[in-house]
Amino acid sequence: MPASSRRIRIVFACVILGFHGTTAAAQKTPRPPGNADPRIAEALKQVSSARIQANVEKLVSFQTRSTLSAQDATSIAAGRGIGAAREWIKSEFQKYSQDCGGCLQVKIDSFTESPSDRIPQPTEITNVYAMLQGTDPESAKRIILVTGHYDSRNSDTLNAAGAAPGANDDGSGTAVSLECARVLSRLKFPATIIFLTVAGEEQGLNGSKHFAQMAKTAGWNIVAVLNNDIVGGDRNPQQSASVVRVFSEGVPIAASDADLRLIRNLGGESDSASRELARYVAEVDSSYDIGVTPMLVFRLDRYLRGSDHISFNQQGYAAVRFTEYREDYHHQHQDVRTENGIEYGDLPKFVNFDYVAGVARLNAATLASLASAPAPPAKVHLLTKELQNDSTLTWEPSSRASAYEVLWRDTTSSDWEHVQAVGNVTKITLPISKDNVIFAVRAVDNESHRSLPAIPVPER
Ligand SMILES: [Zn+2]
Numbered sequence: 001m002p003a004s005s006r007r008i009r010i011v012f013a014c015v016i017l018g019f020h021g022t023t024a025a026a027q028k029t030p031r032p033p034g035n036a037d038p039r040i041a042e043a044l045k046q047v048s049s050a051r052i053q054a055n056v057e058k059l060v061s062f063q064t065r066s067t068l069s070a071q072d073a074t075s076i077a078a079g080r081g082i083g084a085a086r087e088w089i090k091s092e093f094q095k096y097s098q099d100c101g102g103c104l105q106v107k108i109d110s111f112t113e114s115p116s117d118r119i120p121q122p123t124e125i126t127n128v129y130a131m132l133q134g135t136d137p138e139s140a141k142r143i144i145l146v147t148g149h150y151d152s153r154n155s156d157t158l159n160a161a162g163a164a165p166g167a168n169d170d171g172s173g174t175a176v177s178l179e180c181a182r183v184l185s186r187l188k189f190p191a192t193i194i195f196l197t198v199a200g201e202e203q204g205l206n207g208s209k210h211f212a213q214m215a216k217t218a219g220w221n222i223v224a225v226l227n228n229d230i231v232g233g234d235r236n237p238q239q240s241a242s243v244v245r246v247f248s249e250g251v252p253i254a255a256s257d258a259d260l261r262l263i264r265n266l267g268g269e270s271d272s273a274s275r276e277l278a279r280y281v282a283e284v285d286s287s288y289d290i291g292v293t294p295m296l297v298f299r300l301d302r303y304l305r306g307s308d309h310i311s312f313n314q315q316g317y318a319a320v321r322f323t324e325y326r327e328d329y330h331h332q333h334q335d336v337r338t339e340n341g342i343e344y345g346d347l348p349k350f351v352n353f354d355y356v357a358g359v360a361r362l363n364a365a366t367l368a369s370l371a372s373a374p375a376p377p378a379k380v381h382l383l384t385k386e387l388q389n390d391s392t393l394t395w396e397p398s399s400r401a402s403a404y405e406v407l408w409r410d411t412t413s414s415d416w417e418h419v420q421a422v423g424n425v426t427k428i429t430l431p432i433s434k435d436n437v438i439f440a441v442r443a444v445d446n447e448s449h450r451s452l453p454a455i456p457v458p459e460r
Contacts, residue, residue, distance in 0.1 A: 035287040035448055039187060040368040044288055046183040047364060049357035055092070055178055056171040056232075056356075057348050059085060065152040067125060067200045067207075068160035082199060085150055086126050089197050092178055093130040100185045104130040104195075111210050118157050118203040127207045129196040130181050134371065136190035138399050143215075143222045144370045145194040146180050146363050147208065147308055148173025149201035149229060152346070155335040157202055162335065167348040168232030168324075169332045170201065172356050176228040176322075179360045180367060189371035190400065194222075201229070201308055202333075208308035216315040223452065224277050224370055225319035226363050227309035230332065233324050233355025240325040241355050244292045244362065247309075247321040248278035249300045254316035262457070267411055270298060271438060271455050273318035274309075279415055280452055281320065281366050288365045291358035295325065298414070318452075322359055373449040374400040377426075380441045381459035382434055391434040393441060393456055394427045401443035406430065407453055408437045416440070416453070 059065065062085045069075075071083025078084070090106060097104035109127040113119055128150075134140030152166025153159070165171075174197050181195035200206030208227075215222055233241055251263060252272045263269055278296050285294050301307060301321060312319035328350070336345030377395035393406060403424050409417040421444075422428045440453035 035450070037369070037372060037447060037449065040365060040372070041288055043183050043187055043368060044290070044361045044365055046186070047179055047357050047361050049353040051182070052175045052179055052356045052360065053348070053353040055175040056167050056351060056353070058088060059150065059171040059174060060165040060167050060348055062088075064154075064160070064162065064164040065150055065166055066160050066164050067151045067203050068119070068123060068158065070160075071124065082151060086128055086199070089128045089150060089174070089178070093128065093181060093195070096182045096185050097130065103185050104132055104181065106130045109211050109214060113200065113203075113206050116204065119206070120158065125200045125207050125210065127196060127198045127211050129194055130185075132181075132185055132189070132193040132195070134190050134192040135188045136400065139190035139375065140192050141221050142191040142375060143194055143220055144191060144224045144367050145196055145222055146177050146226045146228070146367055147196040147198060148175070148177045148227070149199065149207065149308055150174040150197045151199040151202055151207070153202040153333055155333065163345075165336065165346050165348070167346050167351050168234055169230050169346055170228070171348075172230065172232035172351060172359075173228035175356060176231060176360045176363055179357075180364045184364055184368060187368065189368065191371040191373075193367050193371050198308055205306065205308055205311050208311035209314075212311040212315040212317065215317075222312070222317045224280075224366075225309055225312040225317055226281075226322065226366060227307055227312075227319060228322045228359060228363065229307040230323050230327060231356055231359040232350070233352035234326070234328045234331055234350050235352055236326060236328040238326050239352075241352055242292055242358075243295050243325040244359050245297050245323045245325060246278045246281055246294045247297045247299055247301050247323065248272070248274040249313050250275060250298055252316070253300075253310070253313045266458070267438070268455070270414070271440075273452070274313060274320055276440070276453050276455070277318045278320050280370070281362065282415070283450075284366045284369050285362055288361070290361045290365060292355065292362060294362065296414070322363070324355070369449060370452070372445075372447070373451045374398045374443040374445050376451040376454040377401070377404060377441050377443050378454070380454040380456040382439060382456035384434070384458045384460055389433045390429050390431055391439065392427065392429040393439060394459075395441050395454070397426055398443040398451065400445050401451070402446040403444045405442050405444055405450070407440045407442065408432065411436070411438055
């Protein structure tokens with residue numbers, strides 16, 4: 001594992017009277033038991049690499065899933081093209097729903113995209129999704145979403161008919177959404193989960209853009225988006241089969257001028273909602289038997305590359321991207337062929353299905369943890385009226401929370417270093433200077449489910 005992927009674990013600090021500030025020498029202790037929910041742990045055991053393999057091979061069987069490929073009734077009946085892939089994904093979600101007494105609402109989001117660089121003629125693009133409605137009326141308005149793109153491409157983005165197997169890019173991510181739906185639909189959660197598969201990614205993120213805009217217009221409160229794109233763990237010699245990269249934006253794409261002023265003044269460059277989500281993923285990983293470790297990358301995406309999480313970031317939603325540790329560019333966006341002894345093409349034989357299962361467990365554990373947790377406390381304020389070295393935080397109670405925790409870290413640290421349980425209160429004064437650390441507050445329910453942390457805003 002690369003040194004950069006070693007993550008600082010949260011220290012449950014014993015804060016005693018007179019304790020001042022944080023120290024680099026603070027003792028790091030393993031996470032105490034109790035963070036793992038046995039119900040979630042049991043669901044993770046149901047994730048099947050054989051299932052994932054069968055689903056990726058089924059997606060590849062459509063020969064091409066180019067967004068520009070056929071979607072007429074004849075092609076669908078023949079099992080060829082993106083239309084056939086779409087119908088199959090829909091039928092899979094419906095099957096899972098039948099197995100849980102109709103617990104999933106299976107829907108499509110379909111629209112006609114106007115011509116552009118990579119779309120020569122008006123093209124129907126269809127996103128397919130399944131919604132597991134939350135059981136608590138208030139919490140159900142909070143939505144946690146997992147997505148992958150089911151469209152594929154070969155060397156030419158405009159090639160609508162040639163083979164484009166797309167096993168890794170992004171059959172793997174599509175299989176993660178499907179497998180999460182299969183195993184989590186057997187459980188009930190207070191908040192809502194959406195299992196999404198989008199098209200049009202390779203033509204310019206068209207499907208996810210439409211979906212994110214639709215969600216924004218409808219006022220959906222999506223609190224976390226997990227985008228899986230190229231999570232196949234390509235079997236190249238430099239691959240790490242135990243590490244998955246998690247990319248997250250720092251300064252939000254959707255930040256307003258006022259947001260940017262606050263970020264500049266307070267050093268908030270590494271505390272976007274997406275970054276907190278990435279840290280949450282890492283914390284979840286350490287609580288369960290997952291099989292892969294996230295390596296957080298503090299960057300929107302790889303150089304010159306993008307993916308569907310960006311569509312959600314643009315609408316102001318917290319969204320991160322999962323990608324395998326090391327990509328093999330011979331195996332993505334390539335026509336299937338052999339040249340000078342090198343095999344090109346995105347074929348199932350290069351995919352490590354045990355690895356994809358690990359990524360699916362990490363996604364499922366994060367979805368289930370967030371969907372079980374109370375909402376983060378609202379209106380978290382750091383009082384700055386008077387000049388003083390103590391720090392006073394206030395917040396509004398969160399429904400279903402039975403307690404709160406204050407997190408903090410040095411301004412130079414990449415991850416939370418200290419957690420203090422403060423009980424069921426909405427105000428706390430800590431003997432730590434706000435000028436030296438970054439604070440956050442999170443809500444905890446009586447089964448130890450933790451919310452995403454909320455960063456305080458200064459109150460004058
Ligand atoms: Zn992709």
